[in-house]
Amino acid sequence: MSEPTLRLKGVHTNIAQYHILQGVDFDVPAGGVTMLLGRNGVGKTTTLRTIMGLWRARAGTILFEDRDITGLATSAIARAGIGYVPEDMGIFSDLTVEENMTLAAIGGPLDPDRLDWLFSAFPPLKTFWKKEAGNLSGGQKQMLSIARAMAEKRKLYLIDEPTKGFAPAIVATLAGALRELKNQGASILLVEQNFSVARALGDSCAVMDDGKIVWSGAMAALAGDHALQEKLMGLSVETA
Numbered sequence: 001m002s003e004p005t006l007r008l009k010g011v012h013t014n015i016a017q018y019h020i021l022q023g024v025d026f027d028v029p030a031g032g033v034t035m036l037l038g039r040n041g042v043g044k045t046t047t048l049r050t051i052m053g054l055w056r057a058r059a060g061t062i063l064f065e066d067r068d069i070t071g072l073a074t075s076a077i078a079r080a081g082i083g084y085v086p087e088d089m090g091i092f093s094d095l096t097v098e099e100n101m102t103l104a105a106i107g108g109p110l111d112p113d114r115l116d117w118l119f120s121a122f123p124p125l126k127t128f129w130k131k132e133a134g135n136l137s138g139g140q141k142q143m144l145s146i147a148r149a150m151a152e153k154r155k156l157y158l159i160d161e162p163t164k165g166f167a168p169a170i171v172a173t174l175a176g177a178l179r180e181l182k183n184q185g186a187s188i189l190l191v192e193q194n195f196s197v198a199r200a201l202g203d204s205c206a207v208m209d210d211g212k213i214v215w216s217g218a219m220a221a222l223a224g225d226h227a228l229q230e231k232l233m234g235l236s237v238e239t240a
């Protein structure tokens with residue numbers, strides 16, 4: 001396996017008095033999709049937020065391309081080359097789609113070729129370019145949220161439950177865009193409860209329980225072992 005793009009070593013995070021991450025260790029290989037799976041409430045979102053510096057690790061190390069990013073400001077982590085799609089989408093409802101996209105491009109103006117690609121992946125963004133984001137449907141808001149993280153080429157994308165609650169056609173559009181991003185050579189760390197999407201997109205996989213990684217390996221190995229899925233993730237996995 002190639003050198004990891006991201007490495008977490010013994011990461012502990014507290015939220016208020018609660019000890020949520022209890023020594024998280026895993027690697028995200030360079031290129032391809034790493035799934036972060038596990039039951040509800042085991043710490044997946046907290047892991048992504050800790051990587052982005054939105055929660056502070058109180059112990060442990062986070063290395064991005066061999067650089068220690070633990071303790072850096074979120075803006076510095078983004079500038080280092082990590083894009084983040086939060087579970088709550090993080091878009092500005094009062095601003096237009098265009099303004100949302102323009103603000104997301106932290107390095108300068110939007111690249112026209114990049115924008116053309118995003119329009120082909122997410123056609124509603126072109127249709128509603130001058131409209132307020134608050135007027136978009138839920139699926140279109142999610143497209144905007146993902147497109148914002150993709151507004152500039154990044155080395156690593158952290159994406160939190162992008163398909164949650166959406167109809168199959170929207171799920172297919174979102175998954176198709178993530179596949180294209182992967183085919184462009186990006187590294188993606190993806191939290192996803194829809195096991196069909198996880199199986200279709202994932203190359204490697206880390207499974208969390210109770211604030212720790214309890215299994216890691218090839219996605220194909222987990223996808224082919226129903227007893228292991230049941231043991232690690234129980235009934236929270238949608239196998240449809």
Ligand SMILES: Nc1ncnc2c1ncn2[C@@H]1O[C@H](COP(=O)(O)OP(=O)(O)OP(=O)(O)O)[C@@H](O)[C@H]1O
Pocket residue numbers: 015016018020038039040041042043044045046047
């Ligand atoms: N702001 C907060 N204040 C207090 N506890 C929190 C807060 N955010 C998360 N937690 C707790 O931290 C634990 C881990 O939550 P987290 O959102 O990381 O889990 P998750 O694996 O992403 O779950 P889900 O699939 O439900 O999003 C949960 O017990 C949750 O209740």
